[in-house]
Amino acid sequence: xxxxxxxxxxxxVPVWSAALLTATCLLLAPPVPGHALTPEAAVxxxxxxxxxxPEFLSGDSIPSAxxxxxxxxxxxxxxxxxxxxxLRASSLPTDRATLWIQLLATAERTGVEAGGLAARAVARxxxxxxxxxVALLLQGLDGGLPEEDRAALLALASHLLxxxxxxxxxxxxxRLIREWPDALEIPEAQVQLARHLLGQGGEAAREEAVExxxxxxxxxxxxxxxxxxxxxxxGALRPDS
Amino acid sequence: xxxxxxxxxxxxxxxxxxxxxxxGTAAAQYLLVPMDRSQSNHLRxxxxxxxxxEDAGEAEWFLNxxxxxxxxxxxxxxxxxxxxxxxxxQAVDGGEVARIRGIIQNGNMDAVPLETAPxxxxxxxxxxxxxxxxxxxxxxxxGIPYETVWDGDVLEGRLVDFDWLHLHHEDFTGQYSKFFLxxxxxxxxxxxxxxxxxxxxxxxxxxxxxxxxxxxETIRSYVLEGGFLFAMCSATETLDLALASHATxxxxxxxxGRPPDRDASARMDWSxxxxxxxxxxxxxxxxxxxxxxxxxxxxxxxxxxLSSFTLFEFSAKIDPVASMLVQNHEAVLRDxxxxxxxxxxxxxxxxxxxxxxxxxxxxxxxxxxxxxxWTFFGGHDPEDPEHKIGDAPTxxxxxxxSPGYRLILNNVLFPAARPRPLKTQ
Numbered sequence: 001x002x003x004x005x006x007x008x009x010x011x012x013v014p015v016w017s018a019a020l021l022t023a024t025c026l027l028l029a030p031p032v033p034g035h036a037l038t039p040e041a042a043v044x045x046x047x048x049x050x051x052x053x054p055e056f057l058s059g060d061s062i063p064s065a066x067x068x069x070x071x072x073x074x075x076x077x078x079x080x081x082x083x084x085x086x087l088r089a090s091s092l093p094t095d096r097a098t099l100w101i102q103l104l105a106t107a108e109r110t111g112v113e114a115g116g117l118a119a120r121a122v123a124r125x126x127x128x129x130x131x132x133x134v135a136l137l138l139q140g141l142d143g144g145l146p147e148e149d150r151a152a153l154l155a156l157a158s159h160l161l162x163x164x165x166x167x168x169x170x171x172x173x174x175r176l177i178r179e180w181p182d183a184l185e186i187p188e189a190q191v192q193l194a195r196h197l198l199g200q201g202g203e204a205a206r207e208e209a210v211e212x213x214x215x216x217x218x219x220x221x222x223x224x225x226x227x228x229x230x231x232x233x234x235g236a237l238r239p240d241s
Numbered sequence: 242x243x244x245x246x247x248x249x250x251x252x253x254x255x256x257x258x259x260x261x262x263x264x265g266t267a268a269a270q271y272l273l274v275p276m277d278r279s280q281s282n283h284l285r286x287x288x289x290x291x292x293x294x295e296d297a298g299e300a301e302w303f304l305n306x307x308x309x310x311x312x313x314x315x316x317x318x319x320x321x322x323x324x325x326x327x328x329x330x331q332a333v334d335g336g337e338v339a340r341i342r343g344i345i346q347n348g349n350m351d352a353v354p355l356e357t358a359p360x361x362x363x364x365x366x367x368x369x370x371x372x373x374x375x376x377x378x379x380x381x382x383x384g385i386p387y388e389t390v391w392d393g394d395v396l397e398g399r400l401v402d403f404d405w406l407h408l409h410h411e412d413f414t415g416q417y418s419k420f421f422l423x424x425x426x427x428x429x430x431x432x433x434x435x436x437x438x439x440x441x442x443x444x445x446x447x448x449x450x451x452x453x454x455x456x457x458e459t460i461r462s463y464v465l466e467g468g469f470l471f472a473m474c475s476a477t478e479t480l481d482l483a484l485a486s487h488a489t490x491x492x493x494x495x496x497x498g499r500p501p502d503r504d505a506s507a508r509m510d511w512s513x514x515x516x517x518x519x520x521x522x523x524x525x526x527x528x529x530x531x532x533x534x535x536x537x538x539x540x541x542x543x544x545x546x547l548s549s550f551t552l553f554e555f556s557a558k559i560d561p562v563a564s565m566l567v568q569n570h571e572a573v574l575r576d577x578x579x580x581x582x583x584x585x586x587x588x589x590x591x592x593x594x595x596x597x598x599x600x601x602x603x604x605x606x607x608x609x610x611x612x613x614x615w616t617f618f619g620g621h622d623p624e625d626p627e628h629k630i631g632d633a634p635t636x637x638x639x640x641x642x643s644p645g646y647r648l649i650l651n652n653v654l655f656p657a658a659r660p661r662p663l664k665t666q
Contacts, residue, residue, distance in 0.1 A: 214325060221324040222281075227638050230327055234384065 062091040065123035068100075072107050073116025081115065082107060099125055099160070106156045109184070114140070114149035118156055130160045134172075148183065151176060155185035162192065170196045177212070187225045190216040194232055210236050269315045269332035272323070273341070276308035277570050282641040285326040286311065287650040288383030292322055294358035294657055295386075302565065302658060304557040305350040306341065309568025309651075312352075326384065327641070351557035353565065359469070359656040361387040362403035364395070364411060364460075364476075366436060373634070374409040375473060375622045379649045382637040392440045395456050400463040404656045408476035410580060410621060412531075413457045413483035415450030416496045418475060418580055419529045419540075424630075448497040450483075450490075457483035461515065465611030470515075471652040475580035477617035478534045481514035482522065493526035515615045516608060517588045535619075536602040537582035547576040547626055550583070550604040552597045552648075563594050565655050566607055566616060571644040576604065578628065579621035597648075605648060616652055623648070 063071075063084035071081030082104060089100040103122040107115040117140045124133035137157040141150050154176045161169035173193040177186055190212050197209035213233040217226055274286050290311045293300050298319075301312040313319050315332055323330050333341070345352055363377055367389075380387050390399055390406075400406060412418045417433060424430045434449075441452040457480050464470045472480060482491060489508035494500050501524040502508060511518035520532040529540035537545040551573050555563040576582070576599060583602040586595070590608070596616075597605035607616045622628045623645020624635045640646065 217325045217327075218321060221327060226327060227641075230325070231638055233325070234381075238381075 069119035072119045110149040125160045151180035151183035269334045272313045272330040273333045274311040281329040282327045286328045289328045291385045300355040302353045304564045308570040353658045355657040359404035362390045363407045376407045405469045408472040410474040411476045413453045413479040415453040450492040454483045464613035467612035469656045470615040473618045474621045478581040481517045484513040485509040534588045535581040539578045550597045550599040577620040577626040583619040
């Protein structure tokens with residue numbers, strides 16, 4: 001799924017980041033008279049997944065969390081659900097929008113059942129009940145979801161807990177790395193877990209962090225997160241660290 | 242199992258395909274670390290090569306071949322280190338190495354064995370953060386170990402423990418980089434003054450300029466006895482000013498309590514200096530410059546604009562030392578300021594080898610003294626052209642292919658080499 005983000009830009013990017021990129025490019029490109037950047041305009045400029053539901057383009061209807069979950073949870077409205085996430089994220093302050101962008105990343109690569117579950121979990125987290133949302137996800141993991149969807153949901157669960165319960169988030173990341181070592185979410189989980197361990201301090205945590213980072217670098221030396229992993233590792237290996 | 246040889250071009254193609262697509266899996270005898278634009282992390286490639294030498298391994302430096310490539314033994318440990326550091330390599334067998342040697346033999350290239358990991362000392366005051374010195378930044382980023390030394394260590398004879406000594410923005414004239422006018426009230430300058438004065442007292446010198454001159458003389462002796470000296474920024478110019486001023490006083494009264502000699506320039510003894518001669522010393526305490534050796538005078542109203550500088554291409558087989566020092570994947574580099582930015586060509590001693598220049602401004606120069614060598618590189622930070630006090634440190638993750646930082650790291654590996662004797666000196 002890709003989109004051309006607008007005048008002045010010629011890159012191809014995933015649809016969810018295209019909306020954000022459009023905003024960035026407009027900061028750099030000459031202004032177009034009479035063209036105000038609204039979330040709706042940003043979405044209009046995308047060649048995303050099918051037509052945008054008219055109800056989202058009226059300018060005054062930001063999709064509710066429940067609406068997002070409903071759309072994502074059905075095969076025939078999944079694409080609209082993805083667009084609804086962008087609109088909702090665009091309307092929220094940064095800290096809350098991050099949750100929905102994480103949902104977008106999860107929902108783009110999971111089936112409808114996992115996507116709907118992820119949306120309900122994020123909605124709970126958005127209402128300051130991240131543990132409740134994670135409980136939903138963990139219950140779902142015990143069901144019959146496809147293997148690749150389960151890794152994505154566990155990664156989302158660890159994201160939701162990063163701020164409120166960092167130790168538990170780290171445990172979830174350990175489980176993710178242990179049970180789904182080939183999942184797409186692993187490099188980010190490894191970097192996040194290493195950051196957490198280095199933040200904790202202590203020799204054992206430092207050694208575990210280095211081991212995790214080296215596993216990432218040896219397995220995926222060209223991954224986009226590899227430079228950050230190298231930086232963290234080097235910092236951890238300094239004698240004064 | 243017997244494999245029927247595939248003749249001619251086809252076998253070459255098969256080999257090429259294997260090298261391109263199976264760099265990490267084929268069992269080979271060597272790892273070629275290319276240093277042209279295909280390299281993913283030029284700076285850490287030096288660290289990888291250093292780590293091989295440190296581990297008692299041997300390496301070769303292919304001067305002018307693909308940007309100054311390295312040939313390393315194909316070992317699991319080396320492959321692992323390369324992956325951890327993000328350094329790209331190609332597995333090559335004996336046949337491919339023979340082909341490369343043929344290319345080297347027939348072109349302006351040479352293969353220089355690297356045998357020992359040089360022991361590195363960085364001259365820097367205690368408690369100085371590593372991010373204000375391009376060399377420590379480069380060493381840290383490349384993962385090359387070093388120790389720090391300062392005046393006390395130098396005067397107590399510790400330099401004999403090291404093969405390579407780096408100096409950065411020290412002011413060996415003892416005038417605290419002439420920052421007194423601008424920064425007299427700042428705590429960092431007051432701490433620097435107190436620290437230097439304490440060391441001068443401890444070693445029995447009447448003032449800091451006398452202490453620094455003694456340190457400069459010890460460094461000169463280190464070079465004459467076979468040490469490798471690499472200096473950047475103001476350490477280049479002020480080292481020679483300190484050495485040449487033993488019979489006069491070039492320092493402002495704030496540094497030693499008395500005004501400078503009015504005829505200081507005429508009384509300089511340039512025979513003591515390593516690189517420069519005949520310079521006019523700037524004795525005014527209100528002018529933040531040391532002499533007319535520096536071409537840019539960055540902290541004066543007559544500051545010169547930055548441009549770019551060009552690396553010389555030397556004959557690798559005739560001048561391997563100079564060739565090593567200019568190995569790079571770029572030939573023209575963006576210039577950058579320092580308290581000493583570049584050197585006036587007409588202030589250089591005749592024996593100096595100019596490695597890079599911008600018109601008559603010499604950016605990078607090398608020479609020998611006694612049994613040792615010195616290399617001076619003007620400017621402060623190759624990736625921060627207008628570095629100011631208090632600026633954030635340069636993040637080399639953003640510049641893993643920095644051609645300017647490569648020049649610094651060439652100097653680090655240079656003492657590891659055992660080149661044939663120079664034919665031009």
